[in-house]
Amino acid sequence: MSKRRIMLRIFVQCCLLVFCILRHSDAGDSVQLQELSKRLSFLENSEIEHRNVNTELKTTIDQLQATVENWKTKANELESRLHHKDKRFVAAPEAPVAFHAVMDASVDHLGHNQNIVFETVLLNLGNAYHNAHGVFQAPQSGVYVFSGTIMSWIDPKPEIQAELVKNGQVLARIFGHGDSGRHDQGGVTVTTQLVTGDEVWIRELTPNDDAVYGGRFSSFTGFLLYDM
Known part of the structure; x- marks a missing residue:
C-alpha cells in the first residue's frame, strides 16, 4: 500500500470519527468512539511500520549499489592489468621488426x-x-x-x-x-x-x-x- 493511500485512509477515518462525535455526543456512543480510536491507532502504527520498512529497503539498496560500484572498480582494474600483460608480449603491432x-x-x-x-x-x-x-x-x-x-x-x-x-x-x-x-x-x-x-x-x-x-x-x- 502506497503512502498516499495510507494518508487518505487515515483522513477518511478521522472524518468519520469527527462525524460520529458530532452526531452521537451522548455517553451511549462511547463504545463506538473507542472502537474508532483503536482503528485510528492501528492505521497510525501501520504507517510507522511502512516507514520503517521503506527505510530498511533504502538502506539495503544503497548497500547493494555500493557493492556493485566496488565490483565495477575491481573489474576495471583487472581488465587494465590483463591489457598491460598482453601488451608486454606484443612487439609493436603498428611497426613490427x-x-x-x-x-x-x-x-x-x-x-x-x-x-x-x-x-x-x-x-x-x-x-x-x-x-x-x-x-x-x-x-x-x-x-x-x-x-x-x-x-x-x-x-x-x-x-x-x-x-x-x-x-x-x-x-x-x-x-x-x-x-x-x-x-x-x-x-x-x-x-x-x-x-x-x-x-x-x-x-x-x-x-x-x-x-x-x-x-x-x-x-x-x-x-x-x-x-x-
Missing part, C-alpha cells in the same frame, strides 16, 4: 673480425637489417632475439669460428669444423636488450683468411620480442 637473411654465395678470404655478410634478404620488416654490411640496427628500444648459423668450408679450410656481437661486444660464439671432406654447421641463439641505434652483426673470429659455405646453409635472423 623482424628480418631473415641468408648467404647464397660462399665467401672466401675472410679476415679476423671481418663482418660476415648475409646478402640475400628474405624478410626485413622495419628495414632494420642492412645487407650491404650484414648489420642490424635497432629502430626502437626493446628486447630482441637473434639467431645465427654458419657452415664451415672443407679442406683446406675446414674450421670456422664466428661471433655474434652487439656494438662490438661478444654475445655468443659459433663454431664449425668439417672433417673427411664433410662440412660442419654451428649455430647460436641469443636474447638481448637494445636501445635505439644499437647494432648487432656476425663477424669472423679465427682463423685468418677463412671461408664460409653459402647455399643458404648460413643465415642470420632476428626479431623484436617486445618493446620498452
Whole structure:
C-alpha cells in the first residue's frame, strides 16, 4: 500500500470519527468512539511500520549499489592489468621488426673480425637489417632475439669460428669444423636488450683468411620480442 493511500485512509477515518462525535455526543456512543480510536491507532502504527520498512529497503539498496560500484572498480582494474600483460608480449603491432637473411654465395678470404655478410634478404620488416654490411640496427628500444648459423668450408679450410656481437661486444660464439671432406654447421641463439641505434652483426673470429659455405646453409635472423 502506497503512502498516499495510507494518508487518505487515515483522513477518511478521522472524518468519520469527527462525524460520529458530532452526531452521537451522548455517553451511549462511547463504545463506538473507542472502537474508532483503536482503528485510528492501528492505521497510525501501520504507517510507522511502512516507514520503517521503506527505510530498511533504502538502506539495503544503497548497500547493494555500493557493492556493485566496488565490483565495477575491481573489474576495471583487472581488465587494465590483463591489457598491460598482453601488451608486454606484443612487439609493436603498428611497426613490427623482424628480418631473415641468408648467404647464397660462399665467401672466401675472410679476415679476423671481418663482418660476415648475409646478402640475400628474405624478410626485413622495419628495414632494420642492412645487407650491404650484414648489420642490424635497432629502430626502437626493446628486447630482441637473434639467431645465427654458419657452415664451415672443407679442406683446406675446414674450421670456422664466428661471433655474434652487439656494438662490438661478444654475445655468443659459433663454431664449425668439417672433417673427411664433410662440412660442419654451428649455430647460436641469443636474447638481448637494445636501445635505439644499437647494432648487432656476425663477424669472423679465427682463423685468418677463412671461408664460409653459402647455399643458404648460413643465415642470420632476428626479431623484436617486445618493446620498452
